[in-house]
Amino acid sequence: MTKVMVTGAGGFIGHHLVGYLVSKGYHVRGVDIKRPEYEGSKAHEFMELDLRNWDNCLKATEGVDEVYALAADMGGMGFISANNARILRNNALINLNTIHAAQENKVKRYLYTSSACVYPEHKQTEANVVPLKESDAYPAHPQDAYGWEKLISERLCLYYAEDCEMETRIVRFHNIFGPLGTWDGGREKVPAAICRKVALAKLYGNSEIEIWGDGEQTRSFCYIDDCIDGLYRLMRSDCKVPINLGQDRMVTINELAAMVSYIAGVKLRIKHIEGPIGVRGRNSDNTLLRKTLEWEPVISLEVGMQRTFAWIEEQVRSRENAK
Ligand code: NAD
Numbered sequence: 001m002t003k004v005m006v007t008g009a010g011g012f013i014g015h016h017l018v019g020y021l022v023s024k025g026y027h028v029r030g031v032d033i034k035r036p037e038y039e040g041s042k043a044h045e046f047m048e049l050d051l052r053n054w055d056n057c058l059k060a061t062e063g064v065d066e067v068y069a070l071a072a073d074m075g076g077m078g079f080i081s082a083n084n085a086r087i088l089r090n091n092a093l094i095n096l097n098t099i100h101a102a103q104e105n106k107v108k109r110y111l112y113t114s115s116a117c118v119y120p121e122h123k124q125t126e127a128n129v130v131p132l133k134e135s136d137a138y139p140a141h142p143q144d145a146y147g148w149e150k151l152i153s154e155r156l157c158l159y160y161a162e163d164c165e166m167e168t169r170i171v172r173f174h175n176i177f178g179p180l181g182t183w184d185g186g187r188e189k190v191p192a193a194i195c196r197k198v199a200l201a202k203l204y205g206n207s208e209i210e211i212w213g214d215g216e217q218t219r220s221f222c223y224i225d226d227c228i229d230g231l232y233r234l235m236r237s238d239c240k241v242p243i244n245l246g247q248d249r250m251v252t253i254n255e256l257a258a259m260v261s262y263i264a265g266v267k268l269r270i271k272h273i274e275g276p277i278g279v280r281g282r283n284s285d286n287t288l289l290r291k292t293l294e295w296e297p298v299i300s301l302e303v304g305m306q307r308t309f310a311w312i313e314e315q316v317r318s319r320e321n322a323k
Contacts, residue, residue, distance in 0.1 A: 003027045004209045005060060007098060009033045009043055013113070013173075013227060017068060018043045020081030020228045031060045032071065038180050038315075051156035052093035055242040056102035057210065062086070066235065067102050073188030074146060077212070079118075081276040084145035085101055091146070095153040095323060103164045111169040111235050112157045114242060116282055117147035118172060127252065129281030134172070134242055134288055154242050159201060161240060165256035169234050174246025176282040178304060179222030191305065192219055195312035198260045201268055202313075203320060209268050212275025215254035220247045220283050223304030226297035239292045246284035247297050259302065263309050 004021055009030025020041045021028045030043035033050050040297035049056040051071050061067060073090040074080065080087065097111070102110050119132045120141035142148050150172075157168040177191035182195055197209040222245065237254045251259075254270060261268045286296050 001025070001027045002065050003029065004066045004068065005029045005031060005064040006043070006068045006070060007031045007060065007094075009041060009046065009074060010036050011070065012178075013224065014068075014070040015041060015180060015189060016178070016224050016228050017070070017225070017231060018304055020232065026233070029060070033066050033167045036180070037182075044071065045149060051098055054097050058095040058104065059105055061098070061101045062107040064102075064105065066109055067098070067107050067109075068111045068113075068235070069098055070113045071098070072113075072127060074161065076189040076193065077276045077278045079187050080146045081278075082142050086147050088145040091149045092144055092152065094154060095149075099156055099160055103160060103166055107166060109167045109235060110157065110160070110171070111171065111231065112153060114150040114154050114170055115147065116172055116174040116244070116246065116284065117144065118142050118151045118154070119147075119282070121279060122295065123217045124279035124282050127216050127281040129218065129250075129283055131248055131283040131285035132244070133285035134244060137242070167240075168237060169237070170242040171231060171234055171245045172242055172307040173222070173227065174225045174244060174282070175219050175221045177221050178308050181224070183312045183315060190219070191256065191308060194253075194257050194260050195305075196316060198257070198264045198266065198309070199313040199322075203246070203317060204265050207267070207269055208271050209257065210271045210273050211253055211257060212273060213253070213277035214272050215257065215270060216252050216275050217279075218250045218252050218281040218283065220250050221245045221301055221304070222297050223258070223299040223307075226299050230285040230293065230295065230297065233293045233295055237293055243285060243288050243292060244284045245289065246286070247301065248286045249301060250281070251301065256305075259305055260309055263306050264313070287323045
């Protein structure tokens with residue numbers, strides 16, 4: 001039985017990935033500083049470890065064939081733009097230690113989860129942006145420390161693959177969303193934040209929600225089941241270079257809010273307020289994804305948002321009822 005280790009197994013994507021790998025017949029070790037928030041982990045073993053620490057990384061990778069490296073100190077734009085030093089330090093420590101421990105423990109395959117935040121700010125100044133292809137990452141100029149660290153850790157993977165006998169895979173996610181993700185507390189991403197605001201407005205009969213900026217900034221959003229499917233396909237593929245994983249359908253944040261209101265069956269006004277909005281526009285160019293994996297995400301934004309809203313509405317109702 002192949003033994004795989006998932007770091008960040010207490011987080012949104014890592015938790016979904018653990019369940020998927022268990023269902024595929026792998027022996028799964030989950031590692032995180034915390035357990036999953038909303039339901040128990042299906043991992044055969046779960047180690048609560050801080051991966052900034054070298055000894056913990058050695059323990060975590062011992063006896064493991066493959067590693068999916070998802071652990072990161074991260075959140076939505078509000079968190080990322082206000083915590084540059086912390087993010088760079090914590091994530092660099094996690095990634096430097098985890099990959100080196102994996103190599104010491106003779107791990108065969110190592111998949112690193114990077115982000116669309118690696119792309120240069122000057123290529124994302126228009127809402128109607130040209131989709132970003134992998135080679136656009138250089139010359140480098142990411143917006144925040146989060147993106148700079150991802151870029152360095154991508155290179156780390158490429159160098160370990162060159163210098164050591166370890167296969168590495170690198171994925172650049174574009175806005176993954178779905179049930180069981182953080183929806184409150186300051187680290188939530190825009191789809192979850194909008195679902196929470198709409199659910200609260202519906203519950204209390206309010207007619208307005210707030211959105212950061214003018215809402216005309218654009219993004220593409222990828223549903224979690226597609227993300228997990230793509231991650232697994234990438235690990236099994238021969239692709240040695242960084243690759244985008246996302247949808248290539250771009251929407252404005254105002255359109256996303258209107259979609260969620262429609263799903264919730266309520267009519268809401270949007271009040272635009274000051275707040276960190278990140279880059280003006282971002283979309284994924286999926287040419288390499290289609291060519292390399294002969295696959296691309298299939299779940300529509302409407303279907304994904306329906307499932308996500310249903311889950312977040314349930315969370316909001318049970319929290320408000322418990323007050
Ligand atoms: P998440 O915050 O839900 O999960 C990350 C997990 O890492 C958390 O459970 C956290 O406790 C854990 N972690 C943080 N510091 C740690 C430490 N010192 N030791 C051990 N564990 C630690 O985030 P996610 O959305 O599941 O993202 C997973 C990966 O994908 C991350 O690397 C993230 O940067 C990347 N990514 C995610 C998105 C997205 O849209 N969700 C987009 C781009 C990239």
